[in-house]
Amino acid sequence: MELLKERIRKDGIIIEDRILKVDNFLNHQLDVELFSEMGKEWKRRFKGKNINKIVTVESSGIAIACITAQHFGNIPVVFAKKQKPNSMDGELFEARVYSFTKEQECYIKISKNYLNEDDCVLIIDDFLASGSAVAGMIDICKQANCTIAGVGIVIEKKFQGGRELVLSQGIQLESLAILEGLKNGEVIFSK
């Protein structure tokens, strides 16, 4: 998606050719107009699939998922929680996730009330790197016997293994910007 790539080139900050920081528009300050364009693009790429629910994980996925839901006819969004608040009782689907950015492991949780076998789910997240968060969401969708229509990612780091993890399960993956690497302070996009 050209608009997104331009934005990454313009506002992305590269740290030590290792980290791409996009908190100017994607995960701290949020550009909702850009998110709407992304939602429109996923709607085009997942055309013909009867998606009736979006699943994401807190926190960075929530905004993108909600604005994307508007392009799929205001379908519900369910976000997996990392902590269990006191008010979250009842039965839960759970999956283990390891965050390389935060260097910690956690269990993500979705209430059994909000996912079931009638759901055809689009999984949305901001980044795909090793794929641990996405694998956790796929795991939860499988526990719920959902149909998984696909995975929509904003920025994929192609060199970290997440792509294979999704495709090997026969799931459609649509990343809006695919990074081959970071080199000399510049982003190298995949063709």
Added chain:
Amino acid sequence: MELLKERIRKDGIIIEDRILKVDNFLNHQLDVELFSEMGKEWKRRFKGKNINKIVTVESSGIAIACITAQHFGNIPVVFAKKQKPNSMDGELFEARVYSFTKEQECYIKISKNYLNEDDCVLIIDDFLASGSAVAGMIDICKQANCTIAGVGIVIEKKFQGGRELVLSQGIQLESLAILEGLKNGEVIFSK
């Protein structure tokens, strides 16, 4: 806001006349169409104020803030973070917040890059009870010398002190549903 009150009556679950659980549409599964109506309502209530940024706190505020931003001309949303990821460097505004629901204290943080004296901010959150989270966001906005246009809350528990905390600072408070209390498994709304 009548539509919201109806939804709370229909889908809210009251636990021991103490906790109102709304994770069916507000903070686990998300109804983006309802959020859009809420955004429209805040736009009406804060009419004439030159709001150019929305501030909220992760996680439950993010979705509401983003869809509300669409009604204010797609202005940027900045959400305060509870944890500091490795990629969040630079200087931060910080404020201490105590969550009664999670029974823990934390520091919420916003990068100094995303708030400054030119900003006229609308603070958005899902709940107002004791007001600790909102007080933290007000504190951060004051550190940044922002103008605070007001505070928009989805559900206010009037009996827990947050209202006085906001109004005593001369800040406009617009809660879309105000609870007087929970009694015999029913929600008592303020007139």
